[in-house]
Amino acid sequence: MFDVYACLTDQHNPWLVALAGMICLFAAWTALSLTDRARAAIGRGRPLWTAAGALATGGGIWATHFVAMLAFQPNVPIGYDLGVTALSVALAVGLTGVGLGVNLRGGTLPALGGGGLLGAAIGAMHYTGMAAVRAPATLSYDPSFVAASLVIGGAGAAAALALTAGRSGLQRRAMAAGLLTAGICGLHFTAMAAVRLIPTEALLVPSPAAPTGLAAAVAAITMMILVLSLAGSIVDQRLATRAAREAARLRASETRFRQLADVTFEGIVIHAGGRILDVNRAMARLLGRAPEDFIGLPVLDFVAPSHREGLVHAAATPHEPREIALLHADGSLVDVEVLGEAIEHDGRPAWVVAVRDLRERKQAEERLRHMAHHDLLTQLPNRALFNDRLEQALALAERDGGAVAVLCLDLDRFKAVNDLLGHHGGDALLQQVAQRLLRAANDQDTVARFSGDEFVVLQTRVAQPAGAEAVAKRMVAALGAPFDLDGQPVRIGTSIGIALYPQDARAGEALLRNADTALYRAKADGRGTYRFFEAEMDARLQERRRLERDLQQALLGEQLTVHFQPLGDCTTQQIVGFEALVRWNHPERGLVAPSDFIPMAEETGLIVPLGEWVLREACREAVRWPSSIRVAVNLSPVQFRHADLAERVIGILKDTGLPPERLELEVTEGVLIDDSARALSTLKALKDAGIRISLDDFGTGYSSLSYLQSFPFDKIKIDRSFIGNMPTNEDSRAIVRAIIALARSLRITVTAEGVETEEQLRLLRSESCNQVQGYLLGRPAPADDVSARLAEPAPELVG
Structure with a gap:
């Protein structure tokens, strides 16, 4: 160590040594900068930057060596062989390039390996450069110093490259540059301490130039190269950074676009x-x-x-x-x-x-189209789609001479099921009906639902009337079979009207109207059947519709009146009451029989306002009668379908002032058949209010006895069919006798209807019948006649 120091201080120009150190430090910094730039480069840019780094680093190492050699001042003049000097430069550049290439593989081991090759490049350059020295002296080396110099150079270079392996930062680069500078300078001056120059008598080799001037020239050229290399690295790195940022921005933009496109x-x-x-x-x-x-x-x-x-x-x-x-x-x-x-x-x-x-x-458009042409509940074609298919079928039949049948169907007793099970049960029933109709129809038939329980069938390409009759029979049978609604068996039925093209009508609207007319006929004939349209049906239907319109007008005008027929007590021979009966005096037709308009009123629903009007008029008249006289009013089964019937009746009693016990309401078995639970509930409410309840036409129904058990009627009325046959038919007398005995045991009053002869009255008295009613007592009369009769002293029965 002392020998190195002595060599440095005694045999070197200090200013040139300082210059060599500066060149070495700058070369080290440039080498590391170019190495980082080569590491960041991709593709063909990496070898180019590696070559630039090798050239700058090798040249800087050589310049450091050469300036340091110029600083060397031995006791003999020295010169240099240009060829060997050039070889030293080539070795410095070449081996440096190999070392930097190994270092760029990444990781600590390649960095150490590359540093070792870089140290070898420094050593090879130095000792080759020393071989280029020409002096009048013998040149020798101390092996220990030579080995020490190579170790110092290799260790410094390896440490510098390992410190920056895969890492960046100015502080780290400065430390690495210092290590590399120490390695290069340490190798050079240790190697110079190993040199031994022994002068000889050989011719002196003059120095090519003054050491200071030559060193300045070499330093200037080298520094310029290094500055240009470093500047190029910095500029390129800035450009690369900007390009990288732009590329990153483009990648980010592309990523955002991709994300937006993907979502x-x-x-x-x-x-x-x-x-x-x-x-x-x-x-x-x-x-x-x-x-x-x-x-x-x-x-x-x-x-x-x-x-x-x-x-x-x-x-x-x-x-x-x-x-x-x-x-x-x-x-x-x-x-x-x-x-x-x-x-x-x-x-x-x-x-x-x-x-x-x-x-x-x-799909939404298709659903809308389907909804526009199909019934939402049953999914069958609706009126619009049916009419469209009907027009197409008629056009085709007219062109080809075919036949078309239109069948109108109406469900029997559907309203009773709907009232009993509610709309949910009614909807479920309609859905099952639709499926049965589809199974009964032919494949080419159109089964449609118009509204409520109204269905229509269009039949084409089938021989008529046989085809229509066959499908009508199948449908009557299909809908006549029991339905299962949540485990509850339900029976309905259907009535069918049929109209044919071309014999019944040639237009679609007329065909539908005629099929509907035939349907009315099927319902009038007892339901559960089918009827073909006949010309006279239309005339009857038109007459019926005119009568219906006239009845509506009659309810608004003064065409209706209430007549009263007396009821008498067999025992006391006194009149005990009157039955209210509506009469219609038509301005053009005259008197219209109740049998003509009462059933029509029940079918159309007009019976509700008609019945309420009759009840109000009867109570208003009865208030003027003696308190012992009652008034009887008939209630239709249709009226019982309204849940507020009891409230309406009680309200009329309050409005007219008639005491409830003076009102007697007559009902038939049909009231209980339609909806037994609701009817019994309504009857109970009426009876609780004090109103008397009478079962009319007793003996004609199959379940009358069960009704007597389920509800405590105040009176039963024996049907006139039994009374008329009593004088000549022993069976009729036996039935009347049995009914009277049954009623007596149940403490129920009995009224015999249709009493028209003295013989009938005598027989009823002999059987202890309670009351009688019929033409023998008097025909129905206007209210004024009743008032006049009641004004007579003690009115009695005839005979």
């Missing part, structure tokens, strides 16, 4: 020359494929064959949306809407196409 609901396709460059995930999902399955393939490969030609023609108007069908991976068609726009992709023209899935919209 959008619409498919996106980018293509050039008809071949796909890129697609987003939505497009891949739309066709059930992976995104990479599209790249490079023709766009038309994914278009339905029937739409390919149209899509090619559509290229002339690219900015207009167009509906096409694409091919799904499973072979199905996907309805889409496409819209294209020209763009630039990777520096060349391309097209971006937005693809919108139309399947949900198409």
